[in-house]
Each structure stands twice: as C-alpha cells, then as structure tokens.
Amino acid sequence: MSYCVNCGVELEASLRKCPLCHTPVFNPRQLNKEFPPSPYPTNKGQVEVVKRKDLGILLSVVLTATSVTCLLLNLLVFNASLWSLVVIGFCICLFVFTFPAIFYSKTPIYISLLADGISVAVYLFLISFLTPSTARWFWQLGLPIVIILTICAEIFPLLARFVPLTILSCSLCIFVEIPAFCVSLELLIKRLLDRPYRITWSAVVLTVCVIIDFALVTILAKKRLRNEVRRRLHF
Ligand SMILES: [Zn+2]
The missing domain is CATH 1.20.58 (Methane Monooxygenase Hydroxylase; Chain G, domain 1)
Structure with a gap:
C-alpha cells in the first residue's frame, strides 16, 4: 500500500500519479519494476447517438403528415373556416426553429434567428387573417413585439463578436x-x-x-x- 507524498491519499498500485493532486507516484521499491496494468479502461466509450439525418426525416414526415391531414380535414369536413392554416403555420414554425439543430448546423446564427422571427410573424399573421374583425392587434402589437424580440435575440451573437x-x-x-x-x-x-x-x-x-x-x-x-x-x- 502506498500513499501520495503530497496530499496523503491512498494510492492503487497501478497508479502513476495521484488522482487527487496529480503528483507523480515515486516508490523506491518499485524503481526497476513495471507498474501493474491499470484496472480502469483507457479509452472513453460513447453511446451511439441518433443520426441527425434520421431525426430530420422523422420530423419532416410528422410535420408534413400533420399539415396535409389537417388541411384535408378542414376542406372536406369542418369547412366553416380555414382553421387548418393555424396548424400548418405552427408546423412551419417548428420546422424553422429546429432547422439549424437538425438539418443544417452551419446556418449562421443571425440568419436562423431572423428566420425564427419571420416564421413567428407569419404564424401570427395567419391567426389574425382568420379573425379579421380584430386583426388590428397583429399590426399594432403582434408584429412589433416579434420584431423587438428578434432584435433582442440578434444582439447576443453581435455582442459576442466584440x-x-x-x-x-x-x-x-x-x-x-x-x-x-x-x-x-x-x-x-x-x-x-x-x-x-x-x-x-x-x-x-x-x-x-x-x-x-x-x-x-x-x-x-x-x-x-x-x-x-x-x-x-x-x-
Ligand atoms: Zn496527492
């Protein structure tokens, strides 16, 4: 049994340096002897991650299916208003939001934040389009808020440059x-x-x-x- 000369922690026979303070282990009795093999694996293992391409395909299929089925349901059954536009708009927003993370990670951050802002604005416009009697809120409140929030978000990557x-x-x-x-x-x-x-x-x-x-x-x-x-x- 040996101990670290610096911090006194008990050392495994196979250790070449202290795990706590990283002081090299020096045992005069073991000078000419080989260190026994370490009981711990030397290579880091990693669980295989889901490929982004597969995730992208799954997400695209689910969003497209949702949009198309809701549109058909709207046109063929519940056709009093164009309510499916809200669902389709939401699917488009979700696609735009996840695009940089799943489909193309090299998208510049400014572009992806701008695209997020535009998609939310379009989504709000669709909602206001369906309720024309109160559509004033979109131009006077919804759109300005989206623009301000987009600018607030764009400031962070801009700040990071300086x-x-x-x-x-x-x-x-x-x-x-x-x-x-x-x-x-x-x-x-x-x-x-x-x-x-x-x-x-x-x-x-x-x-x-x-x-x-x-x-x-x-x-x-x-x-x-x-x-x-x-x-x-x-x-
Ligand atoms: Zn030590």
Missing part, C-alpha cells in the same frame, strides 16, 4: 433588454387601446433593472471585484 460572452456580460445584456422590451410593450399596448403615451408599470421594471445594470457595470469594470464574484459564485 466581448467574450460570460455570465456577467450576458446578464448585463439581459437586464438592458428587459426594461427596453417592457417599456416598448407598454407603449404599444397604450397605442392599441388609444390611451395617452405614459409608462407606469414598465417604469418600475426600468428602475429595478437600472440599479442591477449599475451594479453589473461596476463588477465588470473592476477586475478584482469581477474575480471575487466569479470565485464566490463558482463560474
């Missing part, structure tokens, strides 16, 4: 975007309801986020403080 994306820098970005979104949302709702442009609840969100932003900027600017926060929160 600064390293850490938990702190991402948090700062999120806490700038949240109040911007809330203020825009409240103003859009006021416009839809023909009320005067005044912010109320979003002003509270704005105040809280500004305080958090100041704290985050201070932490990011001071290296010592930043390292201390990283050490304490373990990231």
Whole structure:
C-alpha cells in the first residue's frame, strides 16, 4: 500500500500519479519494476447517438403528415373556416426553429434567428387573417413585439463578436433588454387601446433593472471585484 507524498491519499498500485493532486507516484521499491496494468479502461466509450439525418426525416414526415391531414380535414369536413392554416403555420414554425439543430448546423446564427422571427410573424399573421374583425392587434402589437424580440435575440451573437460572452456580460445584456422590451410593450399596448403615451408599470421594471445594470457595470469594470464574484459564485 502506498500513499501520495503530497496530499496523503491512498494510492492503487497501478497508479502513476495521484488522482487527487496529480503528483507523480515515486516508490523506491518499485524503481526497476513495471507498474501493474491499470484496472480502469483507457479509452472513453460513447453511446451511439441518433443520426441527425434520421431525426430530420422523422420530423419532416410528422410535420408534413400533420399539415396535409389537417388541411384535408378542414376542406372536406369542418369547412366553416380555414382553421387548418393555424396548424400548418405552427408546423412551419417548428420546422424553422429546429432547422439549424437538425438539418443544417452551419446556418449562421443571425440568419436562423431572423428566420425564427419571420416564421413567428407569419404564424401570427395567419391567426389574425382568420379573425379579421380584430386583426388590428397583429399590426399594432403582434408584429412589433416579434420584431423587438428578434432584435433582442440578434444582439447576443453581435455582442459576442466584440466581448467574450460570460455570465456577467450576458446578464448585463439581459437586464438592458428587459426594461427596453417592457417599456416598448407598454407603449404599444397604450397605442392599441388609444390611451395617452405614459409608462407606469414598465417604469418600475426600468428602475429595478437600472440599479442591477449599475451594479453589473461596476463588477465588470473592476477586475478584482469581477474575480471575487466569479470565485464566490463558482463560474
Ligand atoms: Zn496527492
């Protein structure tokens, strides 16, 4: 039985270095002897993952079948309104959202986020198309919200080009975007309801986020403080 000279942990006879502190094992009695073979496998095994192509085929078949069967059901049986457009729109959205992950992983992030935004906008438009009496909400609320959220999402890859994306820098970005979104949302709702442009609840969100932003900027600017926060929160 041998022990690590540095940390004192008990060592297996086959070990060449301490598993805890990585100090090389030195046993004078074993100088000219071979180390016994390690009882642990040296190669990492991996469970075979599902091929993305197969997953893509399955997803395409399910989405196409759902769209076609719902369209037929709509046209042949329940044909009072074009409700199947909502289902088809949802299938298109799902396809667009999963496209970069399943079909073509080299899609630039800007393009895939833009495509996600456009597909959601088209989906909302289809819903508003089916309810023409209240379609105003799409142009005054639905579309602007989708555009703002798409811009918020596009800011992250843009930010990553200039600064390293850490938990702190991402948090700062999120806490700038949240109040911007809330203020825009409240103003859009006021416009839809023909009320005067005044912010109320979003002003509270704005105040809280500004305080958090100041704290985050201070932490990011001071290296010592930043390292201390990283050490304490373990990231
Ligand atoms: Zn050790």
